Amino acid sequence: MNQPHDETRVVSTPDPIDFDALAARFRSLYDAEPDGLWAAPGRVNIIGEHTDYNGGFVLPIALAQHTVAAVRRRDDSVLRVASTSMDDGAVVTLNLTDIVEGGNYGWAAYVVGVGWAAAQRGLPVTGLDIALDSNVPVGAGLSSSAALSCVTARAWSDLLDWRLDDETVADLGRDAENKIAGAxxxxxxxxxxxxxxxxxxxxIDTRAVTIEQLPFDLTGAGLALLVIDSRTEHSHADGEYAERRHSSQEAALRLGVRELRDVPLESLATTLDKLPPLLRRRARHVVTDSARVEQTARLLLSGDDLRRIGPLLNDSHASMRDDYEITVPSIDTLQEAAVAAGAHGARMTGGGFGGCVIALVDQGDAAAVADACVRAAEQAGHPTPAIFQAVASGGADRIR
Structure with missing residues (x-):
């Protein structure tokens, strides 16, 4: 019989970021002191996938893993940025006056795109010097790119006194990703x-852009949320993501609604009969997953047993697998293994075609469920997953 994996290896926590070391790196790169340090977290979506661009509901939490930026304001239009995890830490230098949609700026597009987006809104924009570090896993569907764009937007806003509300700071990050990074x-x-x-x-109501903060105290309920990184990389900027978005828009057009959010759940079956099979499946996922967000929110507000979220997670995964067709074998293997090992529910999270599975488990079962997922992946010939417990945390802010 195989022996259990070492619990400390199976369930781990990404290494924390050394703020002092990042400030020292900034001084080494730019021969100057940073004006401050800012941090923005990655996120994991509990339920509601590919509903955001259809005007529907989503239910994420911010993670304890962050991208941290040491930043100094410049008096010209030059942006210099270096990351410990990109291009061997080399400094990328760009001029904000040269940035255009469709340009090729590599990973720095998520940074410089924020300045471009701010200028489009008529905000005063000067250059920055930036040194970055991050412990948000890249390519795992945990929004490492959003953490990058949002930490930049928060720092720029603070340093230039833009006095923006949170929603506008977030929108600057989205514009950077959509229009400059091409995601x-x-x-x-x-x-x-x-x-x-x-x-x-x-x-989050993505049409009204309103946020309702809901209690999510898993520890108090004796539960834990495992994030199981399949280490199967994905990309939001690829053709598959764009095809799902196009299919959703086409389905809404054929149904005569503004967005799929407007399709009533009560008459879904008869409504979808108007669509060809592919669009029918795509629309069914969007409408039902948005409804599952609302069901989950009611559970969180009711004070009911949070284990009841589990079946909704399973249903969401089946919908992504069968209707939206965005899971891959390594992801399905992890989801099935987690449920078989005692998880109350599990689903893929993120854009799909790789990334992570989340599993809602009793705290005492976390190591056993994680161990089962590692074994299942290895036996199926998939990469060995990396697993940590998610903790709902605060949003982007200045930390020094």
């Missing part, structure tokens, strides 16, 4: 990164 994301990722609160989940 067609909705607004959920950025809102979650900017507006997160400790021990709360956010029910």
């Amino acid at each position: 067609p994301t909705g607004l959920m990722d950025q809102l979650a990164s900017v507006c997160g609160q400790e021990a709360h989940a956010m029910q």
